[in-house]
Amino acid sequence: MSDRPEISVVIPCFNEEENVRAIHAAVAAELVLHAASHEIIFIDNGSTDATRALLAALCAEDPAVRVILNNRNYGQMRSPTHGIYQAAGRAVIAMCCDFQDPPALIGEMIRQWRAGAQIVLGQRRSEPAPWLHRMVRDAGYGFLARHGDYPVLRDVTGFGLFDREVVDMLATWREPEPFFRGMLVESGYRIALLPFDRPARQAGESKNNVRTLLAFALSGLAGSAKSLLRLPLILSVYAGLLTALLAIATIVCLLVGASALFLGLATLQIGLFAVLLLFLGLMGDQVRLIAERTRNVPLVIEEQRINFPADRQRPVR
Structure with a gap:
């Protein structure tokens, strides 16, 4: 110049x-x-x-x-x-x-x-x-x-x-x-x-x-x-682990004849929450990738x- x-x-x-x-x-x-x-x-x-x-x-x-x-x-x-x-x-x-x-x-x-x-x-x-x-x-x-x-x-x-x-x-x-x-x-x-x-x-x-x-x-x-967009994915992993533990506890309660209604409902709700977080995390990561490519x-x-x-x-x- x-x-x-x-x-x-x-x-x-x-x-x-x-x-x-x-x-x-x-x-x-x-x-x-x-x-x-x-x-x-x-x-x-x-x-x-x-x-x-x-x-x-x-x-x-x-x-x-x-x-x-x-x-x-x-x-x-x-x-x-x-x-x-x-x-x-x-x-x-x-x-x-x-x-x-x-x-x-x-x-x-x-x-x-x-x-x-x-x-x-x-x-x-x-x-x-x-x-x-x-x-x-x-x-x-x-x-x-x-x-x-x-x-x-x-x-x-x-x-x-x-x-x-x-x-x-x-x-x-x-x-x-x-x-x-x-x-x-x-x-x-x-x-x-x-x-x-x-x-x-x-x-x-x-x-x-x-x-x-x-x-x-x-x-x-x-x-x-931008890594925060992946936070739902991380939370979904933890929610999935908690769901697995609750599911095991529910099975144990059923085997010993104890009431498992509350644990069963909690397992279902947290499991659905984990699935929701998984899809939100995947969507967020796609948004991150789009933002990176369309400046x-x-x-x-x-x-x-x-x-x-x-x-x-x-x-x-």
Whole structure:
């Protein structure tokens, strides 16, 4: 690609009129210091405030700024990942627009990448959050650690740097609901962690609430714990073993002349439950296989691109 910069920074945003100019200034200042060449890509997820007008103005002021405008809100998994795949840099940095991912870490991420790291992820040492939020998050991490398909990196949000090879590889997976931080671990590339203390939001209000956080967590669980679809098969084995034991107990009761009505009914019910679980498990495993084979849904539909070179006006699929 003729205009490939050394570093691309991708910043997803939604109703961030109070932050876009400030984050641009902070990120651009770091890139001038640490990158040989750069671009800054904002991908807007259907903002309804002045964010889009401010982004258009930034494009007019800074030729290194590029903007993707989605035609609606595609959520916190699909839009940022699409932006990463549209970046042209030899390394791509993804970060939030609200300063909770500190721009001051950009230089260290680039230094570690130049030293050979293919993935550098920021890892929070701490985060100001209500106790209930922390409790739910801890429970979620614990569940994924026990049932996930690969190790879970605790307190990693996706803020990080990814080598071109990593980005190009993950783009071929065609994930319709990409749990990107999980995909990074699943890919098997070596990951360097960069601990930091996550600050509070600089301006504006968080767009997360219980519903959005729950939706994000469930999507992440579905994407990183597909083996759970086999859980009914495992339960059917245990239910089948229990059915066999109850059947033996029923036969023994009949032989000694004791009442076996209750045991017989329990055996029948649990046996039917085991058969039901078996078929549910088989169906779930087929759904898992279908999901693995049909990753062909576009992550977002773009409404407009601003300031992209002529050879990058069309989305990379």
